[in-house]
Amino acid sequence: MLQVKQIKKTYTTGGFTQTALDNISLNFRKNEFVAILGESGSGKTTFLNVVGGLDQYDSGDLIINGQSTKDFTEKEWDAYRNNSVGFVFQSYNLIGHLNIADNVELGLTLSGIPKGAKGSKARDVLEKVGLKVHIHKKPNQLSGGQMQRVAIARALANDPDIILADEPTGALDTETSRQILDLIREVAADKLVIMVTHNRELAETYADRIVHFQDGRIIDDSKPLAAEAINECYKLRKTSMSFFTALKLSFMNIMTKKWRTAITALAASIGIIGIGLVLSLSNGFQKQVDYFEASALSNYPITINESSIDIELLHPDRKAQSGEKFQAKPVIFPLPQKGKGTVHLNNLSREYIAYLQAIDPALLDGISFRRNLNLNILISVDGKVRAIGEGVTLASWPEKPGGGAAGFLDKYYDLLWGSFPQDMTGLLLVIDEYNQLDESALEALGFDSRESIDFENVVGSQLKLLLNGDYYTKHGAYFAINGVPTDLSNLYTCETAIPLTIAGIVRVKEEVKISGLDTGLLYSDELARFFIADAQQTQIVQAQQQADFNILTGELFSLVPANPMEAMMGIRGESKEDILKALGAVDTLSAISLYPANFEAKEKIIACLDDWNNRHKKAERVVYTDLANIITSLSGSIMAAITIVLVAFAAISLVVSMIMIGIIIYIS
Numbered sequence: 015m016l017q018v019k020q021i022k023k024t025y026t027t028g029g030f031t032q033t034a035l036d037n038i039s040l041n042f043r044k045n046e047f048v049a050i051l052g053e054s055g056s057g058k059t060t061f062l063n064v065v066g067g068l069d070q071y072d073s074g075d076l077i078i079n080g081q082s083t084k085d086f087t088e089k090e091w092d093a094y095r096n097n098s099v100g101f102v103f104q105s106y107n108l109i110g111h112l113n114i115a116d117n118v119e120l121g122l123t124l125s126g127i128p129k130g131a132k133g134s135k136a137r138d139v140l141e142k143v144g145l146k147v148h149i150h151k152k153p154n155q156l157s158g159g160q161m162q163r164v165a166i167a168r169a170l171a172n173d174p175d176i177i178l179a180d181e182p183t184g185a186l187d188t189e190t191s192r193q194i195l196d197l198i199r200e201v202a203a204d205k206l207v208i209m210v211t212h213n214r215e216l217a218e219t220y221a222d223r224i225v226h227f228q229d230g231r232i233i234d235d236s237k238p239l240a241a242e243a244i245n246e247c248y249k250l251r252k253t254s255m256s257f258f259t260a261l262k263l264s265f266m267n268i269m270t271k272k273w274r275t276a277i278t279a280l281a282a283s284i285g286i287i288g289i290g291l292v293l294s295l296s297n298g299f300q301k302q303v304d305y306f307e308a309s310a311l312s313n314y315p316i317t318i319n320e321s322s323i324d325i326e327l328l329h330p331d332r333k334a335q336s337g338e339k340f341q342a343k344p345v346i347f348p349l350p351q352k353g354k355g356t357v358h359l360n361n362l363s364r365e366y367i368a369y370l371q372a373i374d375p376a377l378l379d380g381i382s383f384r385r386n387l388n389l390n391i392l393i394s395v396d397g398k399v400r401a402i403g404e405g406v407t408l409a410s411w412p413e414k415p416g417g418g419a420a421g422f423l424d425k426y427y428d429l430l431w432g433s434f435p436q437d438m439t440g441l442l443l444v445i446d447e448y449n450q451l452d453e454s455a456l457e458a459l460g461f462d463s464r465e466s467i468d469f470e471n472v473v474g475s476q477l478k479l480l481l482n483g484d485y486y487t488k489h490g491a492y493f494a495i496n497g498v499p500t501d502l503s504n505l506y507t508c509e510t511a512i513p514l515t516i517a518g519i520v521r522v523k524e525e526v527k528i529s530g531l532d533t534g535l536l537y538s539d540e541l542a543r544f545f546i547a548d549a550q551q552t553q554i555v556q557a558q559q560q561a562d563f564n565i566l567t568g569e570l571f572s573l574v575p576a577n578p579m580e581a582m583m584g585i586r587g588e589s590k591e592d593i594l595k596a597l598g599a600v601d602t603l604s605a606i607s608l609y610p611a612n613f614e615a616k617e618k619i620i621a622c623l624d625d626w627n628n629r630h631k632k633a634e635r636v637v638y639t640d641l642a643n644i645i646t647s648l649s650g651s652i653m654a655a656i657t658i659v660l661v662a663f664a665a666i667s668l669v670v671s672m673i674m675i676g677i678i679i680y681i682s
Contacts, residue, residue, distance in 0.1 A: 015175060016042040016065070016206060021074035023060055034060040036230040037074070041239040044175075047199060047207045049217035052227035058210040059180055061227065065208065066178045067095045079175075097125060100169025102198070104181040106161045108153040114140065114164045115149045118171050125172055139167040142201055159190035163197065170201055179209040183216065195220045284671050288664030296657040314530060314642040315382075315412075315607035316619060322358050322637040360636045362603045366626070370606065371415060373622055377615040380412025380422030383539050384605040387546070388596045390480040391514065392506050395460035399506040400499070402477065405458030407534030410542060411442060412609050422609045426526050431469035432518030438540040440517035443472060444533050447522055451533055469519055479512040480505050481545065482597060483552040486566075493554045493565050530609065549598030564593055616640075 023035040034057045042048060050058045063069035064076065067083075076083045078098065086094070101107075108117050118136040127135065140149055143163040153161055162182060169177055179198065183191035191213075198207060199220055211217055217224050226234035370381065391402050414421025423434070423442070435442065445451050453463035459475065461467050484505060487496035497504050505511065514537075522529040549555055554565065563570045571590050595602055610616035620640065627635040 015044045015079050017075075017077040018042075018065070019075045019077065021061075021064060021071045021076065023057075023064060023069070023071050033230050035064065035071070038230075038232060039074075040225065040232065040235070042206050042208070043239055045204050045206060046237075047220060047222045048209070049221035049224045050208065050210045050227060051212070051214060051217055051224055054212075055229075056227040057230040058227050060230075062178050062180055062208065062210050065176070066099050066101060067091045096121065097172055098175050100172065100174040100177045102162070102165050102169050102177065102179040102182045104184040106153070106165045108161060108164060108168075110153055113150050113152055114145065114156070114167075117153070117164060118168045121168055121171050135171055136167075139170050140164075142170070143167045143197060158186055159193060162186065162190075162194050166194070166197060166201065175205060177205055177207040179207065181210055181212070183211070183213070191216065278675055284667055286668060288667055289661055292657060292660040292664055295660075296653060299653050314528060315609045316616065316623070316638055316640050318360060318362065318606040318608070318623075318636060318638045320360055320362060320602075320604045322360065322639065358635075358637050361634060362606065362636070366636060367603070367606075369626060370608065373415070373608075373619060375415035377611055377618055378415055378608060379425055379611050380414050380609040382410050382412040382607045382609075383542075383603050384409065384607070385542055385546075385602065386592065386595045386604045387542055387598055389537075389542070389545060390482070390485040392478045392480060392502055392511075393458075393460050394476075394503075394506055397503075398500070399502040401502070402458045405452075405454035407455070407532050409532065409534065409536055410539040411531075411536040412607065413539060422530075423520060426523055426530065427520040428523050430519045430521055432473035432516070435517045435538065438538040438544060439512060439514050440538070441477070441514055442536040443516050443519045444531050444536060445519060445521050446529070446533050447524075449521065455534055473516055473519060475516045477514045477516075478506055479514055479541070479545070480508065481510060481512075481552070482549045482554055484508050484510050486552075486554045488553065488557070491561075491565070492568055493557065543601065546598040546601045550600075552597075555594070555597050555599040558590070558593055558597060559599060562590070564588070564590075566593070616642075 018038055018040040021035050021038045022033075025032045025034060036057075038057075038061060050061065052058045060069065064071050067086075078094070083091075083094075108114075109120070112120070115133070115136045118139060119132045122132040122135055137146070137149065140146055143166055145160060145163055145167065148156060148160065153164065156164070165182075177198070182198065183194055186194060195216060198209070209217075209221070223235070223237040225232060225236070367383075389408060391408075392399050393402050412422040423429075427444075430445075434440075443451070456463040456467065459472075461472070485496060486493045495502070516535075522531075558565050594600055595604075608619055610619055620638075623636070623638050
């Protein structure tokens, strides 16, 4: 039934090759007890492993019931080992956390035997080897001889054609060895038994046939069998194990080593949990940033300044100009002037302003326009009249498309006292969340900055706006304020003076994280437009348009025009254009602020701004600043960098823990 034809097996280690089997040929009968004798290293165990399918031969052929194994796949070898061969090893190879019945049933499980049949077969073979009363014991509760009996029972459970025994009595005393061999001979009377042993006496007593090995060759065969033509058809049975059976065995194995498994799992989990925590923190931080942008920063405006800086062009690429450092060529390369081309001038034309005002009003809580305009506002304090000066911040309030101070202010600010202005003569006073206002602002408005001021004493306070035609008077080629700077009572009582009233006091709402407006006085953009329209017809404006010097101070303007960067930073002082803007000669905006209704609206507004730029040349594009997005992007970038570092640390701990687990498993 089993034929070995010119089997050769070698092992190579480095440059050394050891021949374990050298052209071995043997034929075995269907039922005989064959003993393989030989010294250590003669190839006995290698031969047994090749016959059992545990090791693959290099050349030759192993024929089972007439079928060659040359082309066997791994699955076919598995089926052969599980169904056709029973193994009995010197070391028993029993699973410690299973009782002896479960150990025997394991091979039956792989053969797909039903549960009921498995139990019955296991009990039968255990009874046959004399272990019926020990059926529920674990291997560590048995003697060496009893454990070898379990191994024999396991080998017989599948009713294999071949029993392979590798030194089955090597770890047993003489008496127990004889009992085991008696058992093997008895239970395997109708099977092929191949036993490897060093004990010549036992071999001669129990074996029907003795084959001597030496240096990988057969030197003697006591009962050789000539090759015969075998017409039997060998069929392999499928080997399998159900998922639930594998799960059960794994669980039982874990339960026998609970603490070790828990510690190993903890060690493996440290790195994984670390990475998970880092990613969770990163994700949570990003969500918080998004929430902060959507809520706290949603009232932060999109700003469009008259000029904006291109950060990337602040430091020109020196390498691009000269090619490389420390050149040997006697040549000087031009380096672009710092700041040249770095400032983009936005053309805030009437067409562009009309485009902004045409944006869906539902997307905007307000639009505010900033001008470099000097409003001549006077205040009467203790009978003396003076200009409020620069002590208090003046700005136009964001107006809801369609007009009115409500909208942005009503949404993000509480009206603490008074009312929202009803016309252009009304003003609003903005205080901070602590009800504070700068001392200079309080003094500019005529209040004592050393003590607190009641709201009712502020609301209703009157100021007056003087138009340029009344505020300035001509003195030769120059113009000056029409009165004594320390007391401008004559101007305050002028019939054309426009009375202004502080109509209300507002403060940012408690739930709003960031205030979008500075503290100070807010006025209507309508008031600024009215002032400019009147100023354009005044004598001082017409005179300044014709003069090449500052008609208020007599200073000459620079003949060398400032580049955009210098003009933006005010390095060369005020230009003629600056003076004209301050006098209201031209209705030119210095900045526009768009206040989105919400986070989603901001995205749509930005899309509108981008659409304008996409339809115009690069020089005609209008560069805007979304500071809220810059803040969140910077936060996100910082967190991304931190995440990478933390993930790297967690990954290192994971690798270290896996190495430690590998070492623990290896040494155990």
